[in-house]
Amino acid sequence: MITPELTVAALVERNGRFLMVEEVVREQTVLNQPAGHMEYGETAIDAVVRETREETAWSFTPTAVVGAYLWRIPSATRHVMRILFTGDVADHDSDSELDDGIIATHWMDYQALQAAEDRLRTPLVLHGLDDYLAGRRLPLDTVRCFDYTGAPR
Template sequence: MTELEEDVWRPHVTVATVVPREGRFLLVEEDVRGRTVLNQPAGHLEPDESLLDAAVRETLEETGWDVALTCLLGVQQWRSPSGSQFVRFTFGADALRHEAGRPLDAGILRALWLSREEIAADAARLRSPMVLASIDDWLGGRRLPLDSVRSFSVRP
């Protein structure tokens, strides 16, 4: 690594999905450093992976739900209380099918469906402010076309 590369700041690049169904939203309850929090299905972008593929993969790994992305809800930037910084690409998705016996990622306690009211009432347990903001973006009608996100030189 060159000296210049060492000086470049790099935030965590993550993806998340908002998956609505019958007035409820798919969330995960997860253990983060001994604290049980609520989050959308979300995770880090992996090397040579497109943002779209990452969102579908993370949703399946964390919830057992196979989804079809429908839109980009937005790009969010957040600095956590610990000082870590994240850039998150949040997508809307339709639930297609559930693999009930599929093991969930390490740290994921369970997947659950909650209403916006239930999510807001449990705001102290949200992993970040991006969780409720993304639900509100969905409910507010925010939708960007998926072709707003373009990938070059990933997975040949």
């Protein structure tokens, strides 16, 4: 049985450009939206705010969910479930040290990202951008967290 890895990502647009991170993954330099795994006890919103700050030094305020994407990776016998949030950033801390593996942050337009498709960390980056550009937005409470201590209802 394969248990999907649960990840979150932030899609931030400013003036037609998208906030991206350039990072080293398995000895390759790739482009990705600020993203990462949820930690135990976090909500998805907590995780995306934390990951964006750690990877970009920006404070991220989610405003909507763009979608949830399951990427089945047969060659790696693993699955990744990614929840993509959109929102705004503010309060950039230029003195903040970025997460290990992050080389730089960039603001890139869609055409540049399409041209760099072979450098994108996953195919989910463009799928999410396409959904965002098509206007897909779901309320934040689409992704809910429950801490049940008793029997399920």
